[in-house]
Amino acid sequence: MNKLGLLLGRLHAAEVDLGDEWRKIAERHATDHDVWHIGHQLAEQCRARAESVRSIGERHDITIREPHEAPWDTLLATIRRTGAEALGRRPEPGLLLLMDLRGLYTAAHEVDLYWTMLGQVAQALRDRTTLDEVDGLHRQLLTQIKWIKTKTKEASPQILAVGIPLVGRHHDAG
Amino acid sequence: MIADRVADIWGARTPYRRDDHWPSRVDQHLLVDEASVERWVKAACVLCSNGCGLDIAVSGDKVVGVRGRADDRISHGRLGPKGLYGWQGTFGADRLTHPLVRVDGELRESDWDTAMDLIVDRSRQVLATQGPLGMAFYTSGQLFAEEYYVLAMLARAGIGTPHLDGNTRLCTSTAAWALIESFGADGDPGSYADIDHCDALFLVGHNVAETQTVMWARMLDRLEGAQPPHLVVVDPRLTEPARRADVHLAIRNGTNVMLLNALLREVIANDHVDNSFVADHTVGFDALRDVVEAYPPERAAEVCGVDAGDIREAARIIGTSQKLVSTVLQGVYQSHQATAAAIQVNNLHLLRGMIGKPGCTVFQMNGQPTAENTRETGANGLLPVHLNWANDEHVAKLARHWNVDDLTIPHWGPSTHVMEMLRHAEQGSIEFLWVSATNPAVTLPELHRIRSVMGQSRLFLVVQDGYLTETAQLADVVLPAAMWGEKTGAFTNADRTVHLADQAVNPPGQARSDFEIFCDYASRMDFRDRDGAPLLGFAGPEEAWDHYRVLSEGQLCDQSALSYEKLRASDGIQWPVNEAAPDGTERLYADGQFHTGVDQCESYGHDLVTGATNEKEEYAAHDPAGRAMLKAAEYSEPLESPDDDYPLLLTTGRSVYHFHTRTKTGRSDELREAAPSMWVEMSTTDAARMDLHEGDTVRVESRRGRIVAPLRVSGSRDGLVFAPFHYGSWDQPDGAEPTAANELTITAWDPVSKQPLFKVAAVRVTRP
Numbered sequence: 048m049n050k051l052g053l054l055l056g057r058l059h060a061a062e063v064d065l066g067d068e069w070r071k072i073a074e075r076h077a078t079d080h081d082v083w084h085i086g087h088q089l090a091e092q093c094r095a096r097a098e099s100v101r102s103i104g105e106r107h108d109i110t111i112r113e114p115h116e117a118p119w120d121t122l123l124a125t126i127r128r129t130g131a132e133a134l135g136r137r138p139e140p141g142l143l144l145l146m147d148l149r150g151l152y153t154a155a156h157e158v159d160l161y162w163t164m165l166g167q168v169a170q171a172l173r174d175r176t177t178l179d180e181v182d183g184l185h186r187q188l189l190t191q192i193k194w195i196k197t198k199t200k201e202a203s204p205q206i207l208a209v210g211i212p213l214v215g216r217h218h219d220a221g
Numbered sequence: 222m223i224a225d226r227v228a229d230i231w232g233a234r235t236p237y238r239r240d241d242h243w244p245s246r247v248d249q250h251l252l253v254d255e256a257s258v259e260r261w262v263k264a265a266c267v268l269c270s271n272g273c274g275l276d277i278a279v280s281g282d283k284v285v286g287v288r289g290r291a292d293d294r295i296s297h298g299r300l301g302p303k304g305l306y307g308w309q310g311t312f313g314a315d316r317l318t319h320p321l322v323r324v325d326g327e328l329r330e331s332d333w334d335t336a337m338d339l340i341v342d343r344s345r346q347v348l349a350t351q352g353p354l355g356m357a358f359y360t361s362g363q364l365f366a367e368e369y370y371v372l373a374m375l376a377r378a379g380i381g382t383p384h385l386d387g388n389t390r391l392c393t394s395t396a397a398w399a400l401i402e403s404f405g406a407d408g409d410p411g412s413y414a415d416i417d418h419c420d421a422l423f424l425v426g427h428n429v430a431e432t433q434t435v436m437w438a439r440m441l442d443r444l445e446g447a448q449p450p451h452l453v454v455v456d457p458r459l460t461e462p463a464r465r466a467d468v469h470l471a472i473r474n475g476t477n478v479m480l481l482n483a484l485l486r487e488v489i490a491n492d493h494v495d496n497s498f499v500a501d502h503t504v505g506f507d508a509l510r511d512v513v514e515a516y517p518p519e520r521a522a523e524v525c526g527v528d529a530g531d532i533r534e535a536a537r538i539i540g541t542s543q544k545l546v547s548t549v550l551q552g553v554y555q556s557h558q559a560t561a562a563a564i565q566v567n568n569l570h571l572l573r574g575m576i577g578k579p580g581c582t583v584f585q586m587n588g589q590p591t592a593e594n595t596r597e598t599g600a601n602g603l604l605p606v607h608l609n610w611a612n613d614e615h616v617a618k619l620a621r622h623w624n625v626d627d628l629t630i631p632h633w634g635p636s637t638h639v640m641e642m643l644r645h646a647e648q649g650s651i652e653f654l655w656v657s658a659t660n661p662a663v664t665l666p667e668l669h670r671i672r673s674v675m676g677q678s679r680l681f682l683v684v685q686d687g688y689l690t691e692t693a694q695l696a697d698v699v700l701p702a703a704m705w706g707e708k709t710g711a712f713t714n715a716d717r718t719v720h721l722a723d724q725a726v727n728p729p730g731q732a733r734s735d736f737e738i739f740c741d742y743a744s745r746m747d748f749r750d751r752d753g754a755p756l757l758g759f760a761g762p763e764e765a766w767d768h769y770r771v772l773s774e775g776q777l778c779d780q781s782a783l784s785y786e787k788l789r790a791s792d793g794i795q796w797p798v799n800e801a802a803p804d805g806t807e808r809l810y811a812d813g814q815f816h817t818g819v820d821q822c823e824s825y826g827h828d829l830v831t832g833a834t835n836e837k838e839e840y841a842a843h844d845p846a847g848r849a850m851l852k853a854a855e856y857s858e859p860l861e862s863p864d865d866d867y868p869l870l871l872t873t874g875r876s877v878y879h880f881h882t883r884t885k886t887g888r889s890d891e892l893r894e895a896a897p898s899m900w901v902e903m904s905t906t907d908a909a910r911m912d913l914h915e916g917d918t919v920r921v922e923s924r925r926g927r928i929v930a931p932l933r934v935s936g937s938r939d940g941l942v943f944a945p946f947h948y949g950s951w952d953q954p955d956g957a958e959p960t961a962a963n964e965l966t967i968t969a970w971d972p973v974s975k976q977p978l979f980k981v982a983a984v985r986v987t988r989p
Binding site: 078079080081084085088089140141190191193194196200201204205206208210211212213214215 | 350352355383626629631633634635640641645648650828830831832833835857862866918969972
């Protein structure tokens with residue numbers, strides 16, 4: 048396997064992992080309907096991008112093996128979802144959500160860097176087909192990062208600031 | 222004339238030729254002889270977003286009838302069934318006349334001081350333990366502008382909470398966002414008079430014949446006059462407009478984006494694009510063309526379940542018309558990919574250069590009568606007068622006008638939408654919820670969940686309404702509110718027409734206007750501005766209106782020159798109304814300049830798939846600077862599809878005779894008798910296959926709940942079940958089978974507009 052193969056292999060694995068993370072966060076926060084629906088949708092995007100990486104590989108005579116689902120994955124998913132439902136009325140899942148978003152953010156940035164590398168390589172190899180494909184897929188990944196930031200910004204105040212006295216004194220009535 | 226608007230919903234035809242004036246026809250309904258009417262009080266109807274001008278007949282401090290106003294720019298004198306009869310539901314025998322307070326688990330009659338003290342004590346307690354983020358407010362699309370405005374001030378600047386939303390979230394939040402994402406700001410560009418000039422009408426998920434009957438009467442009069450427009454209708458049901466259509470596209474619910482992308486593709490492929498308009502006044506054409514290229518009519522036909530030839534014919538009508546009017550409503554807004562789909566209708570108009578000119582516009586319609594004001598005043602998730610929460614200069618402008626610290630006004634993110642507020646209440650961080658003039662216990666999705674969240678003992682629930690609704694029955698304190706006819710205020714319809722409704726009679730018992738109640742609360746909470754003056758120091762609605770219109774100066778929704786005096790003298794006047802346009806503005810964007818500049822836009826926009834928000838820097842880097850934005854969207858599969866267990870697709874909707882949860886219309890004899898109880902609809906083929914007949918009682922079940930109702934067999938597309946959403950439990954005996962359509966719906970919402978999904982849920986139908 049040449050150096051391009053090494054990069055594609057890493058990118059592929061990172062996308063597969065990111066997809067797993069999206070699915071897990073969706074299941075762990077199944078009672079947060081936004082995270083549930085978007086998480087599954089974005090996991091699907093990761094799966095499709097991994098597939099594109101494999102086909103980019105094929106065009107360059109590099110074979111990347113398709114990931115296989117471990118038999119216990121479905122069971123674990125059910126446990127995560129049931130756990131989320133049991134905790135749906137408690138405040139603690141909020142903190143867990145912020146930690147999960149942080150984990151996702153890190154994982155997504157790793158993928159971002161690999162796409163950046165692949166885009167640069169495609170330019171250097173004058174490979175327009177790959178370059179065009181990378182452009183769209185990379186932008187899709189960057190939108191995922193944007194969603195993670197949006198969600199974090201929106202969720203943090205309610206999770207972290209409730210119950211803490213205000214610093215500004217503009218709340219005379221309270 | 223005395224009209225029977227139950228049997229004859231749209232009234233006698235007054236056909237007119239294209240470009241002619243729509244003839245007047247005055248509809249009137251009086252309970253007494255005309256001679257015994259003491260006064261006529263000018264107002265407008267609050268039972269749909271048309272906002273037809275009318276006069277209220279008063280005799281002996283009682284409303285005794287209504288009469289359409291012949292010169293009103295919206296109705297030309299007409300009133301629909303709800304307008305003609307619905308007002309009687311305001312004056313029902315079971316109106317709330319005293320505050321109610323929960324004691325030992327039961328609501329008991331009380332007085333204002335006791336009730337308000339309880340609310341204030343609990344507010345202070347929650348503010349001390351949770352802070353402002355423990356407090357939430359959920360309002361309506363049926364109050365007046367002044368009432369929303371003071372509510373927004375007390376929530377944003379008094380309490381300082383982001384948790385303020387309106388039930389307009391369920392109704393037309395997508396209209397607002399579709400307009401913002403394409404044109405930079407909320408506000409429908411066109412005029413109802415565009416119906417007079419168009420040569421093609423394109424109705425997308427808008428059963429106008431039932432939701433806005435007077436607007437449909439105008440369309441019908443065009444259809445029956447000389448030079449009628451072509452009519453294209455997208456609706457899975459065989460509605461009245463569908464029966465009249467040249468092309469009826471009865472698509473599978475949830476597939477709007479697929480169909481619209483195919484129409485866009487055809488318009489481009491057939492070279493029906495106004496290239497110079499697109500080049501001069503839009504951005505994003507190449508990306509849109511690249512996306513829709515992959516949507517040939519055959520692909521759309523397969524996914525949407527319609528004929529490819531019909532798609533081509535619809536595209537031909539849209540592509541070759543010279544003057545196109547499109548309207549969009551709940552079939553898009555409450556369906557899958559709501560904002561993405563609504564935007565594609567805007568895109569059709571932008572590609573054809575058909576906006577801002579007589580006969581050329583898109584209506585992102587409203588549902589409720591005052592929904593536009595909920596949005597405009599900042600009670601529906603955005604800041605007042607369409608200011609951009611992410612633009613620090615906009616927030617500073619608002620803080621200066623309210624004379625408060627800009628950090629008091631939460632603007633670290635979008636205001637919280639109602640489904641998210643419920644989740645915070647579910648998790649326990651919101652402990653106080655104040656609901657005004659709406660009935661979430663019937664209208665929100667997945668009702669068993671809603672009831673369990675709102676019924677929690679740790680949540681303090683205040684409900685302010687005219688009647689003891691299903692939601693009020695769950696409350697800790699119920700406040701009796703004055704209703705339409707009993708108070709004064711302004712409101713705005715779907716084409717930016719503002720009317721003033723004057724008080725005609727006194728409210729019953731101790732009931733007070735929502736305006737008075739909010740101001741009283743602010744005063745008891747001692748909310749003050751930076752100089753120590755009362756935050757809501759308004760003597761009455763007119764002072765609040767004046768305060769509001771000063772704030773609007775320089776915004777797209779500029780109403781700085783629109784005084785009560787001018788409103789009283791007008792027959793409806795369209796904003797902007799300012800020094801430059803003292804008589805109002807019939808059409809926005811007539812010069813092709815949109816509201817998209819980085820310093821003026823209402824939002825920096827979203828990714829349409831995920832709802833991820835764009836940052837200011839990102840927007841500024843591609844500043845459209847006055848050009849409209851063509852935004853493309855790929856079709857995606859709906860969240861729930863039919864399967865072996867739940868083989869049919871549910872859509873919820875409306876009856877021509879009812880409004881919302883029938884709080885008003887269910888108490889009008891004519892309307893109640895016209896549609897007294899719940900029903901569900903299935904297609905002829907589906908019913909025959911299951912050996913079901915008209916009138917059979919059926920059970921409809923989804924993964925979330927069930928309802929039981931009699932069946933109507935209709936011409937809807939196969940595989941579809943229709944259920945009106947009006948029928949909760951307030952007039953049902955205890956222990957009756959559930960009938961509210963939202964027992965069945967799914968908890969999900971559009972990623973951009975956060976409008977819940979009511980139009981796609983998998984269900985099965987059985988005999989109970």
